[in-house]
Amino acid sequence: MGKDYSLKLETNRSELVKGMRDGVPIGLGYFAVAFSLGITAKSIGLAPVTCMITSVLCHASAGEYAVYTVIGENAAYIEMAIMVLVANARYLLMSAAMSQRMDSSLSFFHRLLMGFGITDELFGISIARPGMLNPNYMYGGMLISIPMWAAGSAIGCFSGGVLPERIVSALSVALFGMFLAIIIPPARGNRLIGAIIAVCFALSFIFSKLPLLSSISGGTKTIILTVVISAIASILFPVADEEEKEDGR
C-alpha cells in the first residue's frame, strides 16, 4: 500500500489549501493573457463557449495560440496534431521531470491528473516544493488557475469585438509578453540560449519576408524551424545534467 493522498488526512487538506493560495497570483496572470488569446479566437470566428472549452482542455498559451492559428488557416487535421505537439513539447520534458519526483506507488489516476495540470507556472511551483510531490498541492493550484484561464479567454472572446480597436491592439501583445517572460530569464545565465533565441528570431523573420518562404503557413514554419534549430543545437551543444536542473522550469 502506497502513501495516502486522500483528503481525509489533515496534511493533504493543508497542501490543497496551500496550492490554492499559490494559484491566485498565477490565475491573475492567466486571466490577462487568456483574455488576449480570446481576442485571437474571436478574430477567427470562434464563440466564447468554444473558446472556454478549448481553454479548459488545453490550458496552454503557446499551445492554444497554435490551435487558433491552425483553425484560422483551415489547415489539415494532421497539422493540428503536429502543431500542438511542437508547441507543447516542453511539457513532455516537464512531465518527465515530474515523474522523477513521484512516489513509485502513486496511482495511475493521480499521475494522469497531475500530468493534465502541467503548465509552465504550475510545474514551476510544484517542482519547487521539497521532497516527493503531493498531488493535492498541484490540484489546489489547478482549481484556482485553470478556471481563471478559461474565464479570461471566454471574456476576451466575448468582448474582443466590443472593445475599442486601440485596446484590442494593446491587449493582443500580452501573449507575446508572456512568451518573452518564459524564454528571456534563462538567457541571462546561459548565453547559448540567448544565441538560440536570436537565431530563431532572425530565421523566423527571414521566413516571413522572403517571397518563396513566406507562402508557408505560420504553423508549418514554427514546426520546421523548431525541429531544425533544436536538433542542430542538440548535436553541437548537447546538454549536461546540471544545466537542466539549473533551468528549473
Place this chain on the structure above:
Amino acid sequence: MTHSIFIYILIAAVVSLIIRALPTTLLRRKITNRFIRSFLYYVPYATLSVMTFPAITEATKNPAAGYAALIVGIVVAWFRKNLFETAVLCCLTVLVIEFFL
C-alpha cells in the same frame, strides 16, 4: 475542404493530454539518451522564439508599437523575470505608442 471545429479541438485536447501525461504515467526511469534530453531542452526556447517574432510586430495596428513592445518585453523579462508584469508592460507600451502615432 472545410474542417470541423469540434474535431480540431478534440485533436488538440487529446494531443495536449498525451504530451503532458505520457511521461508521468509511464516513465519511471530517467531518460539517458543525451540527444533526446538536449532536444527536449531546446525545443521550448525555439518554439516560443519563432512564435513571438515577427508575429508580435504583426499583432498590433502599428508595427512600430509591436517592435517597442518586443524591446520592452525583453528588458522587463530580463530584469524582473515576472510573467504578469512583462505581459502588462508590453500592453501598456502599445497603448501609449499607438496613442501618439
